[in-house]
Amino acid sequence: MLESAIPPHLQRPRTCPARLPHDAFEPPNAAYCARFPESITELVMATICAQARSPAAELSPAADVLAPVIAFLEHADGKDGSGDGNGEEEGQEEKSTLRPSAFDLISFRDAAGHHNVGVIAYWPGGRAVFERWAEASGFEAWWRGLEDGSSPSSPTSPTSSSSGTGEKKETDVGWFREVFFPSLDRYETVFSNQEAGEEGAARMRAGMSGPVREHVYWGSMRDRMPASQVDGLEGEKVTSEGEQHEATTERQNSRVVVPGKKNLCVIRSGQDWSAMLPAERKLYLETMHPVLVKGMDFLRDEGRTIGCHSCRFVDELDVGDERKETERTFGFAFFEDMESLEKWSKSHRTHLDIFGRFLQYVKELDGNISLRLFHEVLVLKPEQQLLEYVKCHPKTGLMGV
Template identity: 35%
Template sequence: MESAIDTHLRCPRTLSRRVSGDYAPPFPMFVARGDKALQQVVMAYFGVQYSEEGKRPQALAALGHIVESFGLADGPVRHDLTDHVDNQDHHNLMAVAYWADPAAYCRWLRSDDVRAWWESQERLTEGLGYFREVVAPRVEQFETLYAFTEDFPGIGGVMGQCSDEIEEHGYWGSMRDRIPLSQTDWLEAGSELTVVSGDPAKGGRVIVRGHDNIALIRSGQDWMAAGEDERALYFDEILPSLQDGMDFLRDNGDTLGCYSNRFVRSIDIDGNELDESYNIGHWRSLDALERWAESHPTHLRIFVTFFRVVTGLEKLRLYHEVSVADGKDQMFEYINCHPRTGMMRDAVVPAAV
């Protein structure tokens, strides 16, 4: 058994772990490992939003264009696609992309084809909404956790390797303990979300400035290879409590420090649903996420269910990734999206001068 924090990322702790040194986890879990050369990654969520079902073919075409752009020079290492309906009854198609090199991402972003399409006036007039939510955490600012050891989704697929069984899981606070920077830093939130360009109430182009240590969680469930018994376990036991928790955060998360919560279904390029779902949550801080996880009934029900079933899982794959990022390494942009989309809901609009 080994620490979740890779050898080259360990340092003398000034902040202690949440458990004693002789703690033994109740079941095996694993984390992704990356090469020592990996310094920083990019996690990018590109969205297409529409409110009328008749717009779906147009929205899928727009999503297809975004995915096609991934094939340009310096495109992402991997990506996946999702769909969900938010609490304003808007559909949101997303391409979720990962880069292992921020410099490559910047070259891709600034390439003529990508820049011209996003900046085109057509994005304002074609009757769709668009958004880009991008964070670029350093390797010491994120952690992963898997109940399986191969074919990792998300950022784990970028890192490419797997640990042995790890120590830091199965207790409150283990998420923080797996983040290397937590050895010496409380990872506290800085400042507030602020609208720096545009007005969410008026539509058009809106840019929101983030702040240090916004926490981003992707927590997934993959039943593609699961048999009948495990599918029944997911749909009858895991999903009901999970859905309740995700709906609560979607509708009431602002009271807890959750800026945005999306429970999404994976899709293929044609919009067909796949047997996978995951939650995407942006939180004001890791501390706010921890308080909900440790004390709120909606998460305690999820946690209890997970502990009860996890040792019997064979093909049902459960995982998560959690990151924090510096404010300068975040970008939130919205084009003709409804004003409660993503970071816009909680962003402060400066008073007119």
């Protein structure tokens, strides 16, 4: 039996009509949503990245460049100098909750060709949870010292540049943080199977839904978003690319704080082919993956013409051994609003090619695919965004908007 993608406690009488083709609609293939505990009403999604200062530079190994950030994430329980050390069980339990529920190590080339490495971390709770972690772990003091090179030590080592072995100093690279605090009514997920839930914020789920009705029709993403029941989620339109960049071209060596945008739409859309048998892997890498890359490159390089502020095609790295292929990627894009994302999905040649090639891919495998797909979408109020860039080039993220 099909379920609604919107859980019962977030369902509201609709003032905005659903896009469902008809009441008896049944999708041709199954998809699933993450179900969160009702006690979780907000999430934190924090992207913290280092950026090479030129296209020729490579930030490798990523774990070395990101060592301070990873240390703050892993040692936010007070056991490595970040707490009061009083040993009281209740205090230690409270501090342990400051650590994120999950984080991913990532790598990508941006619109200017610069190499970026970073983490995406997730917490249950809102801005206050992130701020408590940032203060208690020492991250906030470290972050504030980046611009003048006065960052204090991370919990695990005096500094990432103390060894003299050619490691990048923290001040030799640009840094940025893009932190989002969606309420659960402004967040939605979809997964190609019930076993694909170990992605994004869904790692905080209570469970997975059964097959959902809102899937495989234009507008199904909007229909899965609880807020869309009563809100059209219109965003801010940028009038020209010239206006976008003029304000930031001379500011790449300073700290830039970008104000939040009304109903900014953020999508993380992932692909995992690690469980494939050789024949399917070959078919995916030779016929499906190149079409996907072409679409992501369009959004990265020309996306602002259709309302996409920024797009990164990201490789996930193995936290234990980043030389190991994870066979996991995701597109990470920021759109003016959900409507802009919907228009690209429904009518632009690059996405129609992705969609058409995927249908052919499924047909060639008689529907027996091991490719795991997921996405999470956030539609954010201005106050649910924290956007800050230190010594980054002007095409970074939302700097130019």
